[in-house]
Amino acid sequence: MGNIQTSNVQVPTHIDVPKHASNKVSRKVLPIDKSDDILAKVPKVIPQSCCYLRLKRMQRVHDYLQMEKDYVKVTSKNQKFDRTAIEDKKTINKLRGKVVGIGKILELFEDEKHAIVSMSHSKREYYIPILSFVDKSLLRINSSVLVKAGGTSKNVPVAVVGVLKDNDDQNLSAYKVTKKPKESFAEIAGLDQQIVELREAVEFPLTHPELYIQMGISSPKGVILYGPPGTGKTLLAKAIANSTNATFLRACGSDLVRKTSGEGPKQIRNLFEMAKQYSPCILFLDEIDAIGTKRFDTSCKGEKEIQRTMLELLNQLDGFDDRGEVKIVMATNKIESLDPALIRPGRIDRKIELPKPDQRSKLRIFKIHTSQMNLDKDINFEKLLSKEREMSGAEIKSICSEAGMLALRNLRKIVKMEDFETAIKNVFLKSKTEKEEIYL
Structure with missing residues (x-):
């Protein structure tokens, strides 16, 4: 057989389709509803709300239980710490023994294990050791310490067993008014002119000091309020403290009188030093006639101590800058009894009289x-x-x-x-x- 020659084969260009065959492949098409309600409708998702709320409630209870567990754990630790602190304190008290009194450190050695102490009831000085449990960081010259008794008479200091805080600092902290006074100028009637003068001398130099600098004048150093009892001197001082954000220090003249020689002037110095530390500050000295009366020759030690206290007050008033942020306000019922040197211009620049209301x-x-x-x-x-x-x-x-x-x-x-x-x-x-x- 011979090879078939395909070159001579002609492909038909048209194929006849039988009459019974369809021209398309049939497929069922679903009808589409194009109405507005169907297109805008969002499918609902309905969760199991009861189970979800129960789960949230159980999680909240779990959080509360965990919080209670942490609180009990921290409280138990604090109780153990408190018990340990109480036991340590009892042990220290046993080692401290009987305290004979309060002494003052005159000299402190470099090793901080020995000191020379003088007792308040005796003029003698003692070289005694400092026990190991005493806080060495609080030891200073002239600081007050607790001294242990010993010896045959049980009245001889043998060791330093504790350190006391400075009594002057405790007294001065009582002068500071931590809470802002509630009294305001709206509660004061009949003293409109006095309020203007007080605000010009005390409030405006603290809130707007640039106005006095532009005018080329100095603000008043101090103000004294005088008048009959019950006319509102203390009320005005509280109102001026309420209208400013300055610290308010209040001291009565009788509080500055001390029996021991030198304690009154020291109290004045510490009070003015505290006013500088808390500046801007308003220092209110009520009943100033207790220490500021006219001077006279006397042999009484108490009167001499009061006069020394007033001299220190005069010194502190001269030492303050006229544009400082510490303002002095005094009050008295009897201005005629005050020493002229105390209320002269330069120390007390403004005197405000408060008469009885009309x-x-x-x-x-x-x-x-x-x-x-x-x-x-x-x-x-x-x-x-x-x-x-x-x-x-x-x-x-x-x-x-x-x-x-x-x-x-x-x-x-x-x-x-x-x-x-x-x-x-x-x-x-x-x-x-x-x-x-x-x-x-």
């Missing part, structure tokens, strides 16, 4: 102190003021408080006119008809 000011003070009280409609304050002409702001406040107490005593929530009339009789002391006699 009729209009009294009405304002009554309205201020009765603003939170339930008053009867028939109350007439002008009628009350006509019965007692001279009346201070402190006395008006006392009258309002006494009237409220009388209403409570009668089981009433409304204060009536008769309560105020009775309160005035109780507050004011009636002069006795009997003459005063002098008994020799």
Whole structure:
């Protein structure tokens, strides 16, 4: 057989399709609903809400239990630490033994194991050791220490067993007012001019010192408030402390009087040094006439100590810069009894008198102190003021408080006119008809 020649074979260009065969492959097409409701509808997913909430509740309970476990663990550690600290303290007290008294370190050696101590009840000096449990970082020259007794008489110091904090620092910390006074200028009536003068001398130099520099003037160094008792001297000092962010230090003149020689001037120096540390600061010296009276020749040691205290006060007032951030405010009832050197210009540059309120000011003070009280409609304050002409702001406040107490005593929530009339009789002391006699 021979090879087939394919070159001569012709491929048909057209194939006839049988009549029974279809031209397309049939496929079922699903109808599409193109309505707006179907396209905008979001499929809902409904979780098992009860199981989910139960799971969250159990997780919250687990967190609370874990927190309680941590708290119990920390508390138990603290209790163990407290027990250890108490036991250590008892051991130290046993080693410390009987304390004979308080001494003062005169000389401290380099090894910090021995010191020369003087006792308060004796002029003798003792060379005694310092026990190992004493905190060496607190040891300073002139610091107060606890001294252990010993010897045949059980009254001889043999060792230093403790260190006391400086008493002067504890006394000075009592002068600092940590909380801001609640009194404000809105609660003061009848002293509008005095408030302006006080703010110009105390508040504005602390808040706007650039104004005084631009004007080329110096702000007042000190201010003294004087007037009869109950006219608002202390109230003004509290209000000026409330209006500024400065530290408020308050000291009474009687607190600066010391029995021991040299303690009064030392207290003044420490007080002014504390004012510098807490600057900006307002130092309020109330009842300054306790240490600032006129000087006279005397042989009494107490009077001489008071005069030395006043001399130190004069020295501190001269040492302050006129543009410093420490302002001095004094108060007294008797300015005529003060020494002229204390209130001269350059030390006390502004003197503000606080008189007793007039009729209009009294009405304002009554309205201020009765603003939170339930008053009867028939109350007439002008009628009350006509019965007692001279009346201070402190006395008006006392009258309002006494009237409220009388209403409570009668089981009433409304204060009536008769309560105020009775309160005035109780507050004011009636002069006795009997003459005063002098008994020799």
